[in-house]
Amino acid sequence: MEAKSEMTGLIKIAGEKKILLITASLFSVLSSLLQIVPFAAVYKIIEELLLNARTPGSIDKELILFWGMIAFAALAAALIALYIGGMCSHIAAFNILYQLRVRLSEHVAKVPMGYHTKTATGELKKIIEVSVEKIEKFIAHQLPDLVSAVVIPLLMLAYLFWLDWRLALVLLLPIGIGFWLQARMYGSENGQKAYRDFQYAVEEMNATGVEYVRGMPAVKVFGISADSFLTFKQAVDRYRDISLRITDLCKSSYSLFYVIIGSLFTFAVPAGILLFSGNPGNQAFAITFILFLVVTPSLSAPLMKLLYLGGGLREIVEGNRRIEAVFAEPVTEEPAVPRMPDAYDVSFERVAFAYENKDSKDYKQVLNGISFTAKAGEMTALVGPSGGGKSTIANLLLRFWDVQEGAITIGGVPIREMGTEKLMDAVSFVFQDVHLFYDTIEENIRMGNTKATREEVIKAAKTACCHEFIELLPQGYDTKIGEGGTYLSGGEAQRIAIARALLKDAPILVLDEATAYADAENEHKIQQGLVELVKGKTVLIIAHRLSTIRGAEQILVVNQGEIVERGTHDELRGRGGLYEQMWQAHISAASWKLGAGEGLSGRVEVKGGAGHE
Numbered sequence: 250m251e252a253k254s255e256m257t258g259l260i261k262i263a264g265e266k267k268i269l270l271i272t273a274s275l276f277s278v279l280s281s282l283l284q285i286v287p288f289a290a291v292y293k294i295i296e297e298l299l300l301n302a303r304t305p306g307s308i309d310k311e312l313i314l315f316w317g318m319i320a321f322a323a324l325a326a327a328l329i330a331l332y333i334g335g336m337c338s339h340i341a342a343f344n345i346l347y348q349l350r351v352r353l354s355e356h357v358a359k360v361p362m363g364y365h366t367k368t369a370t371g372e373l374k375k376i377i378e379v380s381v382e383k384i385e386k387f388i389a390h391q392l393p394d395l396v397s398a399v400v401i402p403l404l405m406l407a408y409l410f411w412l413d414w415r416l417a418l419v420l421l422l423p424i425g426i427g428f429w430l431q432a433r434m435y436g437s438e439n440g441q442k443a444y445r446d447f448q449y450a451v452e453e454m455n456a457t458g459v460e461y462v463r464g465m466p467a468v469k470v471f472g473i474s475a476d477s478f479l480t481f482k483q484a485v486d487r488y489r490d491i492s493l494r495i496t497d498l499c500k501s502s503y504s505l506f507y508v509i510i511g512s513l514f515t516f517a518v519p520a521g522i523l524l525f526s527g528n529p530g531n532q533a534f535a536i537t538f539i540l541f542l543v544v545t546p547s548l549s550a551p552l553m554k555l556l557y558l559g560g561g562l563r564e565i566v567e568g569n570r571r572i573e574a575v576f577a578e579p580v581t582e583e584p585a586v587p588r589m590p591d592a593y594d595v596s597f598e599r600v601a602f603a604y605e606n607k608d609s610k611d612y613k614q615v616l617n618g619i620s621f622t623a624k625a626g627e628m629t630a631l632v633g634p635s636g637g638g639k640s641t642i643a644n645l646l647l648r649f650w651d652v653q654e655g656a657i658t659i660g661g662v663p664i665r666e667m668g669t670e671k672l673m674d675a676v677s678f679v680f681q682d683v684h685l686f687y688d689t690i691e692e693n694i695r696m697g698n699t700k701a702t703r704e705e706v707i708k709a710a711k712t713a714c715c716h717e718f719i720e721l722l723p724q725g726y727d728t729k730i731g732e733g734g735t736y737l738s739g740g741e742a743q744r745i746a747i748a749r750a751l752l753k754d755a756p757i758l759v760l761d762e763a764t765a766y767a768d769a770e771n772e773h774k775i776q777q778g779l780v781e782l783v784k785g786k787t788v789l790i791i792a793h794r795l796s797t798i799r800g801a802e803q804i805l806v807v808n809q810g811e812i813v814e815r816g817t818h819d820e821l822r823g824r825g826g827l828y829e830q831m832w833q834a835h836i837s838a839a840s841w842k843l844g845a846g847e848g849l850s851g852r853v854e855v856k857g858g859a860g861h862e
């Protein structure tokens with residue numbers, strides 16, 4: 250049933266360019282028909298030669314020349330028809346490719362942001378690039394080929410039946426057996442599973458191979474070559490095993506198919522001799538028999554092609570299944586009339602959330618009874634051990650996923666009722682992993698507010714402490730990121746993200762403090778940029794360095810999906826709980842560092858706090 254719906258999807262896609270595809274198929278059939286004409290011409294020539302074999306002088310040379318010209322003209326016309334058919338199928342294919350990619354992109358833009366995890370993004374990239382490309386190849390090349398691979402043998406067989414149905418019937422038998430063997434093999438559950446496994450094994454091997462090469466620096470630095478190579482090796486081993494399994498499964502039916510279809514004329518020979526021996530004087534039969542011997546080898550080629558094209562078809566059916574799976578991904582529910590709040594307090598009310606494992610359909614509970622209010626104009630910090638659920642809380646505010654229990658509101662309006670667009674207008678975020686687009690620095694900053702002037706972009710860049718390093722780039726603000734070896738450091742990229750957020754100037758700000766940029770100068774500059782950014786906003790910050798959020802109006806300690814402590818820095822320190830332990834750990838780690846930093850509250854503080862000189 251599944252395979253049927255996959256084929257339906259494929260036909261639906263192809264149906265969008267029906268006229269072009271029908272034209273392509275008609276020209277392909279016309280070309281196939283024209284390719285048969287030379288055989289008829291040869292038949293006529295052989296007939297003329299044999300009928301006058303005893304008196305060569307009476308051979309009608311003009312007739313031979315005529316049929317020779319017909320054969321040539323038919324071949325030339327077949328080529329032209331093939332060309333026109335190919336053009337139509339290519340135009341259809343590229344249009345379908347374009348529409349499919351646009352529709353896929355539009356759809357994934359509407360699915361919840363939580364869908365775009367690293368694995369899903371990799372998978373999506375593969376679907377948009379590889380699977381869609383395969384459909385293009387199939388429509389542009391294989392569909393016309395498929396039409397002619399079906400039509401040519403059918404026409405040839407019809408012609409052979411017309412010439413001599415007995416001999417044609419003898420040919421039909423091995424063809425039937427050959428295809429029955431193939432259908433039995435590929436149609437079996439075993440065959441289909443092996444084929445699916447094979448595709449996954451190829452993809453896994455490619456992916457781990459790329460990962461292995463990409464991770465080479467880490468592999469060398471940490472001397473983990475054996476481990477990282479192991480994953481790749483295991484993928485190659487799996488590919489080898491499944492290839493052997495498929496070979497084992499296919500070897501008899503494929504060899505038989507190849508031998509039978511490749512030597513069709515050997516079936517015609519004994520039958521022909523048998524029929525001829527019954528009536529040795531039948532010259533007309535002798536001519537027909539010779540023609541059978543000439544035509545049957547040409548019948549094998551399209552039949553073999555049919556088998557090869559069947560393989561291509563299976564591949565795109567699998568690709569189409571994945572495309573359909575993306576379209577089946579539910580989109581974020583949008584309200585009919587989006588509501589915009591008039592205040593910007595953020596409230597979580599008894600929020601519970603579990604991640605769904607799509608493969609096993611299991612749920613992993615990560616948040617329970619989360620309730621807090623982040624007041625407008627104040628900073629609320631989320632701290633706590635790794636894996637406690639801080640990022641999940643921040644992501645839920647951005648509607649990466651919808652909560653399963655409780656509600657999240659902004660100024661009293663549930664975020665579901667605001668709609669994605671209005672929610673995105675109200676919230677800016679600066680994550681640890683900053684994505685920079687292949688565009689100029691100026692445009693990368695302007696993404697925060699597409700209407701901003703160049704002066705406003707520069708002002709934001711200055712506030713975010715980016716201006717200096719941008720000015721040093723070859724073309725300043727017009728430098729394209731990723732071109733001519735221009736790449737930014739992690740710290741510089743984060744400052745660009747801060748400039749973007751400054752330009753956007755949304756009333757709510759979600760910050761995931763960077764942990765990676767240990768270099769003191771970068772860190773100091775990021776902090777400076779942030780001080781400006783957070784002014785007057787509802788700030789929700791995931792803090793990894795407690796010194797950054799000492800001045801926060803509210804600190805929430807998140808552990809194992811629950812808020813276990815809440816208060817200001819001084820209140821929490823006095824309680825001697827998890828926060829105090831974290832603080833002690835923080836200052837003993839910080840005491841190893843030298844230099845001064847500035848907290849987000851704007852207060853200058855000495856790294857390491859008490860006990861550090």
Ligand SMILES: Nc1ncnc2c1ncn2[C@@H]1O[C@H](COP(=O)(O)OP(=O)(O)OP(=O)(O)O)[C@@H](O)[C@H]1O
Nearest residue numbers: 366604605613615634635636637638639640641642
């Ligand atoms: N996309 C996801 N799918 C499934 N589980 C997830 C996903 N993202 C996070 N988790 C799990 O949810 C739990 C909470 O993770 P979360 O990233 O929210 O914690 P965190 O406190 O922000 O951690 P860290 O400080 O290390 O970033 C963890 O057990 C994590 O493995």
